[in-house]
Each structure stands twice: as C-alpha cells, then as structure tokens.
Amino acid sequence: xxxxxxxxxxxxxxxxxxxxxxxxxxxxxxxxxxxxxxxxxxxxxxxxxxxxxxxxxxxxxxxxxxxxxxxxxxxxxxxxxxxxxxxxxxxxxxxxxxxxxxxxxxxxxxxxxxxxxxxxxxxxxxxxxxxxxxxxxxxxxxxxxxxxxxxxxxxxxxxxxxxxxxxxxxxxxxxxxxxxxxxxxxxxxxxxxxxxxxxxxxxxxxxxxxxxxxxxxxxxxxxxxxxxxxxxxxxxxxxxxxxxxxxxxxxxxxx
Amino acid sequence: xxxxxxxxxxxxxxxxxxxxxxxxxxxxxxxxxxxxxxxxxxxxxxxxxxxxxxxxxxxxxxxxxxxxxxxxxxxxxxxxxxxxxxxxxxxxxxxxxxxxxxxxxxxxxxxxxxxxxxxxxxxxxxxxxxxxxxxxxxxxxxxxxxxxxxxxxxxxxxxxxxxxxxxxxxxxxxxxxxxxxxxxxxxxxxxxxxxxxxxxxxxxxxxxxxxxxxxxxxxxxxxxxxxxxxxxxxxxxxxxxxxxxxxxxxxxxxxxxxxxxxxxxxxxxxxxxxxxxxxxxxxxxxxxxxxxxxxxxxxxxxxxxxxxxxxxxxxxxx
Ligand SMILES: Nc1ncnc2c1ncn2[C@@H]1O[C@H](COP(=O)(O)OP(=O)(O)OP(=O)(O)O)[C@@H](O)[C@H]1O
Ligand SMILES: [Mg+2]
Numbered sequence: 001x002x003x004x005x006x007x008x009x010x011x012x013x014x015x016x017x018x019x020x021x022x023x024x025x026x027x028x029x030x031x032x033x034x035x036x037x038x039x040x041x042x043x044x045x046x047x048x049x050x051x052x053x054x055x056x057x058x059x060x061x062x063x064x065x066x067x068x069x070x071x072x073x074x075x076x077x078x079x080x081x082x083x084x085x086x087x088x089x090x091x092x093x094x095x096x097x098x099x100x101x102x103x104x105x106x107x108x109x110x111x112x113x114x115x116x117x118x119x120x121x122x123x124x125x126x127x128x129x130x131x132x133x134x135x136x137x138x139x140x141x142x143x144x145x146x147x148x149x150x151x152x153x154x155x156x157x158x159x160x161x162x163x164x165x166x167x168x169x170x171x172x173x174x175x176x177x178x179x180x181x182x183x184x185x186x187x188x189x190x191x192x193x194x195x196x197x198x199x200x201x202x203x204x205x206x207x208x209x210x211x212x213x214x215x216x217x218x219x220x221x222x223x224x225x226x227x228x229x230x231x232x233x234x235x236x237x238x239x240x241x242x243x244x245x246x247x248x249x250x251x252x253x254x255x
Numbered sequence: 256x257x258x259x260x261x262x263x264x265x266x267x268x269x270x271x272x273x274x275x276x277x278x279x280x281x282x283x284x285x286x287x288x289x290x291x292x293x294x295x296x297x298x299x300x301x302x303x304x305x306x307x308x309x310x311x312x313x314x315x316x317x318x319x320x321x322x323x324x325x326x327x328x329x330x331x332x333x334x335x336x337x338x339x340x341x342x343x344x345x346x347x348x349x350x351x352x353x354x355x356x357x358x359x360x361x362x363x364x365x366x367x368x369x370x371x372x373x374x375x376x377x378x379x380x381x382x383x384x385x386x387x388x389x390x391x392x393x394x395x396x397x398x399x400x401x402x403x404x405x406x407x408x409x410x411x412x413x414x415x416x417x418x419x420x421x422x423x424x425x426x427x428x429x430x431x432x433x434x435x436x437x438x439x440x441x442x443x444x445x446x447x448x449x450x451x452x453x454x455x456x457x458x459x460x461x462x463x464x465x466x467x468x469x470x471x472x473x474x475x476x477x478x479x480x481x482x483x484x485x486x487x488x489x490x491x492x493x494x495x496x497x498x499x500x501x502x503x504x505x506x507x508x509x510x511x512x513x514x515x516x517x518x519x520x521x522x523x524x525x526x527x528x529x530x531x532x533x534x535x536x537x538x539x540x541x542x543x544x545x546x547x548x549x550x551x552x553x554x555x556x557x558x559x560x561x562x563x564x565x566x567x568x569x570x571x572x573x
Contacts, residue, residue, distance in 0.1 A: 048466075048467065049466060050462075050463050050466055050467075070466070070469045070470060070471045071469035072469075073469065074467065074468055074469025075469070078467060079463075079467050080467075081463050084464070085461070086460060086461065087319055087459065087461070088459050088460070088515045089513065089515070090515060094515070098457065098460060098464070098468060099468075101453075101457055101468040101469065102468055102469040105453055106452075106453030106456060106457075107453075149467075152467075152468075
C-alpha cells in the first residue's frame with residue numbers, strides 16, 4: 001500500500017501541493033481528478049520520486065520511498081508522465097524493451113522478450129513494433145509509452161493523463177486493460193484523468209485535488225454526484241445513470 | 256543499410272591501417288631510434304582519442320545536447336590558466352613546476368573542479384536554452400583567456416619562455432614521462448566507464464524516464480561529469496588542447512550509427528577519433544610534408560563543423 005503523509009511542495013512562493021495525506025488502496029484503480037493546475041502531476045511526481053517533497057513522506061509498504069534503492073523501487077512502482085519527449089530516435093519495440101531495464105540491465109532474456117511481446121500486444125502495437133516513434137501519430141506514440149510502463153511489470157502503475165491524444169476506442173481499450181491488470185494480476189493503478197466519466201465508470205476510488213489541497217477522497221459513487229463535483233470544479237455537473245454507470249452530463253452546464 | 260557491427264569492423268580496419276602506416280611508413284634515422292618514438296606518439300594518440308570520444312559522448316548524453324562538449328565550454332583553457340598561475344605566483348623553480356607529477360596532479364584537479372563548478376552553475380536548472388549555455392561557456396572561456404594573457408604579459412620574460420614550452424604540448428612533443436600515468440588513469444576511468452554504458456542508454460531517455468527505470472539520476476550525472484572531466488583533463492595535460500575533436504567525432508558517430516546504444520556510439524566515436532588523429536597526423540607528416548601538428552588542423556576543420564552544426568540547429572529551432 002502507498003501512504004502519503006503530509007506532503008507539501010512549493011515552487012518559489014507558490015505552494016502547489018499543500019499538506020496532502022491519503023492512502024492509496026492496493027489492488028484497485030484510484031483516479032486523481034481536479035482542475036488544471038490543481039497539483040495532480042506534482043503529487044504523482046513526488047510519489048514516484050521524480051520530485052523531492054518539501055515536507056512530508058511517502059510510504060510504500062511502510063518504508064519511506066526516499067530511502068529505497070533506486071532499482072528496487074523501479075521494480076515496484078512505474079510512472080508515465082503527462083508529456084513525454086525523447087531526444088533520441090527509437091523504434092516502438094526498443095522503447096518498450098526499456099521497460100524491462102530494471103530486470104535486464106540492458107540484456108534482455110527470453111522472459112523479458114515475453115513481457116515485451118505481451119505489452120505490445122496489450123496496446124495493439126505488435127504490427128508497428130519496428131516503426132520509429134517519430135513516424136507515429138500522437139495516440140500511437142502514447143500507447144507505446146503506456147506499453148513500456150506495462151512491460152515494467154510493477155505492482156504499482158502511476159499514469160498521468162494516459163488518455164491524452166487517444167481516440168474513444170483506444171481510451172476504452174486502455175481502461176479495460178487497466179481494469180484487467182487490477183482484477184486479474186492484482187496490480188494497483190493510480191491514474192490522472194480529466195474525462196470524469198472514465199473515472200466514474202472504471203475506478204474504484206477517486207481522489208480530488210483543488211489548489212493543491214485534497215478536497216475529496218472516497219469510493220467512486222461518493223464522489224460522482226453533483227454536490228461533491230461542484231466543490232471540485234465550481235460548476236454544476238448533472239449526473240445521470242445509464243446502464244448502471246453514473247455519467248456526468250456537463251457539456252452545456254451553466255454553473 | 257549496413258549493420259552497425261559491420262560498420263564498426265570497417266572503422267576498426269581503417270584505424271588499424273592508419274596505425275600501421277604511422278608506425279612503419281618510411282622510417283628514417285635508424286629504426287631503433289625512430290620506432291620507439293613513433294610508438295610513443297601513437298600510444299598517446301590512441302589514449303587521447305578514446306578518452307576524448309568517451310568523455311564527449313557521455314557528456315552530451317547527460318547534458319542532453321549534441322553541440323556542447325567539455326572542451327568547447329573551456330576545460331582545456333583551464334590547463335593554461337593553472338600553468339600560468341603557477342608560473343606567475345610561484346615561478347619556474349617551484350616544486351609545482353619541477354615535479355612533473357605534482358604539476359600533472361594539480362592541473363587535473365583544478366580542471367575537474369573548474370568543470371564541476373561550471374556545470375553546477377550552468378546546468379542546475381536544466382532549463383536554460385542551449386545557446387545561453389554556449390554563450391555563457393564561451394564568455395567565461397574568453398574571460399579566463401584574457402586573464403591568462405594578462406598574467407603572461409607581466410610575467411618575467413625568461414619565465415615566460417619556459418611557460419611557453421610547457422604549454423606547447425602536442426603529439427609531436429608528447430610528455431613521455433606522463434604517458435604511463437595518463438594511460439593508467441584513463442584505463443581506470445574506462446574500467447568504470449564501460450560498466451555504465453547501459454545506464455547511459457537509459458539516461459538518454461531523459462531524467463524522468465531514467466528515474467522511473469531505476470537510475471539514481473542526479474548521482475549518475477555527477478559521476479559522469481566528473482568522469483568526462485577527468486578524461487579531458489588527462490588528455491589535455493598530455494598533448495595539449497584539441498578543442499573540437501570531441502565535437503566532430505561524437506556527431507559523426509551519431510550520424511553514422513543512428514543508434515541509442517552507447518556501446519556502439521562510444522566504440523565508433525573512439526575509432527573515428529583514432530582515425531582522425533593518427534591518419535591525420537600521417538597525412539600531415541608524410542603527404543603534405545608539413546611540420547604542423549594535427550591538432551591545429553582538427554581545430555580548424557572542427558571550428559567550421561561547429562558553425563555548421565550551430566546553423567543547422569538554429570534553423571531547426573527557428
Ligand atoms: N517546475 C515547476 N516550476 C514552477 N511551477 C510549477 C512547476 N511545476 C508545476 N508548477 C505549478 O504547480 C501547479 C500545479 O501543477 P501540476 O502540473 O501539478 O498541475 P496538474 O493538476 O497536473 O494540472 P493539469 O491538469 O493541467 O495537468 C501549477 O500552477 C503549475 O504552474
Ligand atoms: Mg498534470
């Protein structure tokens with residue numbers, strides 16, 4: 001389990017994450033939601049050690065992540081950032097193979113290859129595995145990066161807006177794969193989402209941030225209702241039930 | 256397209272031919288006298304060539320740029336500065352001049368320290384655009400250069416002469432007594448350097464991806480910067496500055512091999528480097544019959560190539 005305790009971060013005078021405390025439930029999908037600039041990415045970066053917190057700590061199964069060995073941590077927690085830009089030219093397969101680095105240290109064995117094949121398969125990339133990333137569309141590239149994180153085969157998968165650039169079909173496909181990773185393989189997924197309906201339909205829990213503070217943290221059904229969502233987004237968000245799913249219909253809302 | 260292993264073999268063969276030519280072609284004045292001399296020079300060129308190639312490629316990976324090199328940023332001129340300061344402050348009879356090893360040690364430490372301070376200042380935020388870095392590096396280099404000139408002007412003329420002799424290191428004038436200690440340091444550096452090649456591969460994905468994949472990124476950056484400064488410092492102390500060699504060979508290697516694998520890039524860049532130095536020096540001596548050293552020519556061609564790369568980059572950015 002990941003425990004976040006009193007985490008804060010400022011850039012200059014601006015506090016972007018303020019005293020956030022929460023537990024991330026294991027073997028579940030937790031969605032982080034909140035307006036732009038709420039601090040979601042910053043929080044995720046601190047949990048995954050990309051960024052040092054000013055105060056507070058992050059515990060992974062009771063041990064402080066900052067004290068863990070880098071390569072041991074990389075076998076347990078994987079993160080995909082919101083924006084990914086590479087300076088070097090790689091094929092899809094080469095990128096995904098990097099996901100095995102914590103295990104292979106650059107020399108892939110049969111088992112590593114198997115994980116790579118499977119991760120490519122999951123993201124529907126098998127056919128284009130030998131294409132260079134700069135020959136792909138934005139969505140295809142995004143899928144290649146997700147594929148790398150899946151190949152990393154960690155217990156915890158943190159994804160910052162992975163549905164960026166993806167069409168509806170692939171978005172649904174990825175959410176279903178994440179569901180499968182949780183339900184069948186017992187992984188824990190934390191995902192930042194702007195499409196609140198994906199959060200509603202696929203996540204077990206939702207964490208809402210606003211101005212750097214935690215404003216909501218609970219099971220999905222407690223958060224997806226107009227009152228709670230108004231607190232987060234300052235707008236009126238009607239919620240309808242469709243085929244047993246709570247769907248937010250906010251497209252022509254007037255505050 | 257040829258496979259990279261084939262390309263490496265081709266380069267290795269060319270490098271070998273250059274080395275053989277350099278060692279055996281038209282030996283005059285007694286084999287037993289000339290041959291060991293040639294071997295010494297050859298040895299110095301191979302050491303510096305590989306040291307500069309490794310240092311430059313590794314440096315460019317961790318700084319995520321392909322235009323800057325430790326030399327371009329002025330580590331080389333630090334050597335002149337240290338020597339001048341020693342002569343200026345202590346005189347040519349001081350122990351720091353007389354003892355070659357002490358001098359060597361002090362120069363290297365000073366160069367590495369200078370490099371680290373410079374990097375700390377320049378790469379801290381990791382956000383500065385490359386042209387700003389370049390400009391800053393060059394301004395600092397020029398500033399220090401002027402300081403050196405100033406000290407050299409007011410130094411005693413006799414001292415100055417001896418300083419000049421010291422500063423004018425080159426492949427035709429290798430400091431033999433430093434050859435083995437340099438080789439030792441470079442070998443030690445490579446012992447570590449070859450073990451982290453796969454880490455360099457991962458680091459070329461950028462900081463976030465590298466950390467995600469289990470690299471202690473900031474620690475590794477520091478280590479690699481120290482490693483590359485040491486390599487450049489040793490080669491400068493041994494044969495003098497060849498400012499643009501690293502830039503040429505790294506960029507040729509990126510272009511020729513088109514891979515992210517540092518094992519290939521670094522071996523390739525080293526071979527290109529050896530070919531440029533040994534082959535170049537051979538041509539200079541035996542074909543053009545010039546007495547100049549290859550460093551001068553490499554710096555000339557390298558300077559032009561640098562301008563070309565700059566223009567290409569700015570066109571891409573604009
Ligand atoms: N490196 C940085 N330096 C200065 N300010 C930063 C930095 N990174 C983030 N911020 C600021 O911190 C705040 C939170 O940013 P963060 O990226 O965490 O937001 P977010 O919730 O992920 O937003 P979005 O939904 O747009 O991705 C923003 O106001 C941003 O301007
Ligand atoms: Mg964000």
